[in-house]
Amino acid sequence: MAQVRLTGIAKAFGKVTALDAMDLVIDDGELVCLLGPSGSGKSTLLRVIGGFETPSEGTIAIDGVDVTHLPPERRPTAMVFQSHALWSHMTVHGNIAFGLKLRRLPRTEIRERVEKVLDLVGLAGYGARLPSQLSGGQQQRVALARSLVIEPKILLLDEPFASLDQHLRERLRDEVRDIQQRLGITAVFVTHGQDEALAISDRIVVLADGRMQQVGRPGEIYAEPKTAFVAGFIGAMNMLDGTLAEGEVVAGGLRLAAEGAGPARLAIRPEDIALTEPEDGRTVTVRRMIDFGSHVVIDSALADGTHLRIQTDKTIRVEAGERVGIHVEQWTVFRDGEAPSRYRSDTVRPFREVRRYA
Amino acid sequence: MIAALRSGAMGGRLSGLLLVALPVALLIWLVLWPVLQAMVGTVYFPGTGFSIASYTYFFTDAYSLRNLWLTLWVTALTSVLRVVVAMPIALYLRFRTGSIAALVQALALFPMFVPSVLVAYAFIRVLGPNGIVDTVLVALHLPKLMSPYLTPAGPIIGLVWDGLPLTLLLLLSGLGRVSIASVDAARDLGAGSWTLFTRIILPRIQSSIIVTLAFNVLGLFSAFTLPFLLGPASPEMMGPYMQRTFSDNADPLNATTQAVITFAFCAAFGLIYVRAIAKGRKGTA
Numbered sequence: 001m002a003q004v005r006l007t008g009i010a011k012a013f014g015k016v017t018a019l020d021a022m023d024l025v026i027d028d029g030e031l032v033c034l035l036g037p038s039g040s041g042k043s044t045l046l047r048v049i050g051g052f053e054t055p056s057e058g059t060i061a062i063d064g065v066d067v068t069h070l071p072p073e074r075r076p077t078a079m080v081f082q083s084h085a086l087w088s089h090m091t092v093h094g095n096i097a098f099g100l101k102l103r104r105l106p107r108t109e110i111r112e113r114v115e116k117v118l119d120l121v122g123l124a125g126y127g128a129r130l131p132s133q134l135s136g137g138q139q140q141r142v143a144l145a146r147s148l149v150i151e152p153k154i155l156l157l158d159e160p161f162a163s164l165d166q167h168l169r170e171r172l173r174d175e176v177r178d179i180q181q182r183l184g185i186t187a188v189f190v191t192h193g194q195d196e197a198l199a200i201s202d203r204i205v206v207l208a209d210g211r212m213q214q215v216g217r218p219g220e221i222y223a224e225p226k227t228a229f230v231a232g233f234i235g236a237m238n239m240l241d242g243t244l245a246e247g248e249v250v251a252g253g254l255r256l257a258a259e260g261a262g263p264a265r266l267a268i269r270p271e272d273i274a275l276t277e278p279e280d281g282r283t284v285t286v287r288r289m290i291d292f293g294s295h296v297v298i299d300s301a302l303a304d305g306t307h308l309r310i311q312t313d314k315t316i317r318v319e320a321g322e323r324v325g326i327h328v329e330q331w332t333v334f335r336d337g338e339a340p341s342r343y344r345s346d347t348v349r350p351f352r353e354v355r356r357y358a
Numbered sequence: 359m360i361a362a363l364r365s366g367a368m369g370g371r372l373s374g375l376l377l378v379a380l381p382v383a384l385l386i387w388l389v390l391w392p393v394l395q396a397m398v399g400t401v402y403f404p405g406t407g408f409s410i411a412s413y414t415y416f417f418t419d420a421y422s423l424r425n426l427w428l429t430l431w432v433t434a435l436t437s438v439l440r441v442v443v444a445m446p447i448a449l450y451l452r453f454r455t456g457s458i459a460a461l462v463q464a465l466a467l468f469p470m471f472v473p474s475v476l477v478a479y480a481f482i483r484v485l486g487p488n489g490i491v492d493t494v495l496v497a498l499h500l501p502k503l504m505s506p507y508l509t510p511a512g513p514i515i516g517l518v519w520d521g522l523p524l525t526l527l528l529l530l531s532g533l534g535r536v537s538i539a540s541v542d543a544a545r546d547l548g549a550g551s552w553t554l555f556t557r558i559i560l561p562r563i564q565s566s567i568i569v570t571l572a573f574n575v576l577g578l579f580s581a582f583t584l585p586f587l588l589g590p591a592s593p594e595m596m597g598p599y600m601q602r603t604f605s606d607n608a609d610p611l612n613a614t615t616q617a618v619i620t621f622a623f624c625a626a627f628g629l630i631y632v633r634a635i636a637k638g639r640k641g642t643a
Contacts, residue, residue: 052542072549085539089561098557099547143543150547 001077002028002153004049007097009057011044011210018044020210022058026154026297031180033186033197037233038205042190045207049188050156051075062153066258078147082163086131086141092118092142093127095317099150107210111188117149120179142277144176155180155187173200178348194234198222206230228334238273238308244331249333252306254282257332257343270297270311275318276325281331284308286322300324389481393621399617412615424593426619429579432510432595436517440525441567443518449623453538470523470621474516477547478587480508481516512588517578523578525570532566533559565634572631576624601638 004026011019020040026032034042047053049060051072059068067075078099086095093114100110112171118124131139140160147155147174151296157176161169177200180187191197195203206213206221206229214226225231232239242251242264251266258264275298284300287307291314298310298318310326318324333341400412416422447466451459469477484490486507495502506512536559544558560567582597589595594602596616604613 050546052545072542072546072552077546079543079546081539081541081543083537085537085543087540087544087558087562098544098549102548102553146543146547 003063004154004186004188005064006045006049006058007061009045009048009055010057010058011041011048011053012056016211019048019055021160022212024212024215026186028186028190029081029181029184030202031177031189031200033201033204034188034190034207035194035197035204035234036213037192039209040207041210042192042207044158044210046079046158046188046190049154050079051079052079066173076153077156078150078154080140080143080147080153080160081157081317082159084136084143084163086129086139086142086146088255091127092123092129092131092134095131095142096127096149098147103150103151110331114145117145120148120161121145122175136164137172140164140172141175144179148179148185153186155185157187157189159190159192162191170199176200176268198234198238204234206233208233208272224340225267226340227331228265228267228340231332231334231340236309236311237272238266238270240268240306242266244335245332249331253303254328256328256331258331258341260333260335260341261336262335267332267334267340268308268328269330270309271327273308273310273312274327274329275310275312275316276327278323278325282326282328283323284310284326286318286320286324288320289318298324300326361405378559393618396614396618398619400611402620409480413613413619415612416615416619419637421593422599422616424554424600425596428510428593429596430623432514432517432585432589433575433578436514436521436578437571439514439518440521441529441570444525444529445521448526448533449555450532451530452536453541467523469519469521472520473584474520475587477516477520478584481519481588484540485515487513507588508590511591513581513585516584516588517581520584521574521577525574528570528573529563529566532563532570535566536562558599562607565637572627572634575627576631579624579627580620 004024006022006024009019009022009024010017022045024032034045044053048055049286051067051070051074055068059065059066065123075161087098090098096114096117097110100113105113113129115124118127121144123138123145125140126134126138131142131274134142143160160176161172164172173196176187189197189200198221201218202219203215204221205215208229214221216224216231221230222235225234228239231237239305240251240254242249242254244258244260244262244264247257247259248255249264249266251264254266256266258266284302286298286300288299290299292295293314295314296312296316298312300308300310302308308326328345330342330344333343335341363456401410402408421542444466447462451466452462472480482489487505490506491503492502528591530606540562541554541558544554580597581595582601585595586598586601591596596619600613600620603609605617607613
């Protein structure tokens with residue numbers, strides 16, 4: 001069992017509050033992503049768990065043992081750093097064996113464990129090479145192997161694939177997920193990439209300005225954001241400032257059913273907007289159509305000029321300047337200090353015959 | 359098109375040559391030519407021909423050898439002491455931030471802005487006979503300590519203080535190549551401070567230490583002001599020895615011979631420096 005429990009964790013650097021009153025329990029074998037923009041406090045939180053920063057307030061317990069004031073070397077954690085942090089004067093074997101040598105294990109055991117972990121990360125036979133003789137992806141695998149070989153209870157990963165290209169990043173994140181599940185190790189993964197977080201994690205912790213915005217499963221965070229920040233940060237979202245009155249929210253010329261009164265923010269996912277015939281009600285003017293191959297995104301303008309992003313079927317073709325009708329299928333209304341209200345339209349309306357490629 | 363590119367490349371090469379021409383000309387005029395002149399002037403004498411008598415004299419004269427030995431000893435000890443004293447400060451400044459680190463840095467670099475003559479007289483006022491230390495000891499009814507003034511320890515203390523800033527800056531530049539993440543990674547795996555220093559930091563800054571030592575040796579071997587003002591009269595370091603031979607003894611031949619020998623030692627350390635730089639560049643490539 002390897003459970004991490006954070007209770008009232010806060011961290012201040014001088015007058016700047018990096019983390020504020022955080023409570024979180026990470027269960028055994030769980031992979032939790034800390035997701036947020038730069039400066040949100042996600043790396044600081046990871047460093048607090050790893051022992052590289054001491055919290056200003058609160059406690060950290062691993063398996064019920066208070067480790068708040070223990071240095072990194074005395075915690076059952078191991079960190080994989082963004083910059084690989086490999087020691088260039090040591091071979092791959094030397095890098096991976098470093099932690100085992102410090103534990104004074106017999107030489108034969110060190111060799112066996114290094115070979116085993118190299119095999120695990122797909123680098124069998126690379127032990128004699130220097131880090132400079134490896135590619136970026138291979139270097140990050142060595143960094144992962146170096147952390148895994150000491151068999152930590154908690155694996156901490158600080159944006160490990162940030163310096164790698166998109167394809168390699170996707171491949172490695174799948175490999176890391178696979179290794180984490182095979183070993184059943186608890187892992188905390190810091191990223192600012194929402195796709196990465198949605199793809200890899202059991203749960204996501206969304207952070208902003210040193211505060212937890214929402215904790216939940218990836219699908220839940222995407223479908224039911226609790227704050228306007230989470231709604232805007234996770235996935236594509238149309239965020240419109242509007243006003244609630246008389247059972248409606250009015251934003252950017254759009255009128256949708258909603259309860260309450262006063263200022264509000266209307267959030268609509270691009271894929272929750274369907275195209276309809278122009279005479280069928282609300283209309284937008286097409287500004288640009290972006291063909292992503294798997295789907296089409298239409299950048300459009302409402303009557304008052306507000307931009308609206310629409311995601312639709314890959315076979316649909318529209319022209320710039322064309323007026324099309326829209327039908328909003330789901331929307332969320334955010335009001336300060338209140339829980340968000342979610343609405344769904346029951347009406348399904350057909351769009352014209354799709355225009356296909358010639 | 360190709361012709362235009364070629365003429366552009368030619369222009370770039372020409373401006374590059376012009377940029378290096380002036381320093382190379384100055385180097386030849388102010389350093390290489392006098393060195394050559396001195397070397398030739400100590401072995402070739404118009405009318406009588408070649409002779410290495412002045413070198414034979416230097417290497418058979420007990421006093422000259424004692425001076426050379428003292429210079430080597432003071433140079434080696436001072437160089438090592440500078441690195442030993444500057445290393446903890448450099449490590450602190452590399453891995454710590456904040457107002458205390460800024461204060462430490464300012465204090466450590468302060469000697470750079472103090473002329474050597476002032477350092478020497480401050481040293482005499484503090485550590486010399488009847489200086490501040492003696493006065494305090496007497497006021498506390500404690501026995502006086504033996505003053506390092508006019509002993510080999512005098513120039514060593516003065517030179518360590520005087521050369522600390524340059525040593526610190528060179529070490530800091532080397533430590534800049536050791537990322538904080540690589541140190542954190544070692545700590546994370548269980549490395550203590552000593553292991554961190556010996557197995558992670560030291561191997562990465564080897565070439566910087568060699569460069570620092572070479573720089574120190576080059577400056578110390580021919581140091582004059584502090585050894586002259588704080589050091590013993592006999593034996594004496596090569597700097598004061600050369601000056602005294604030249605002006606007091608009015609013996610330019612032997613003074614030049616001493617200068618050539620000093621230059622030869624410095625050139626040897628210069629070679630070590632160049633090799634260390636080349637190795638460092640290869641390491642970063």
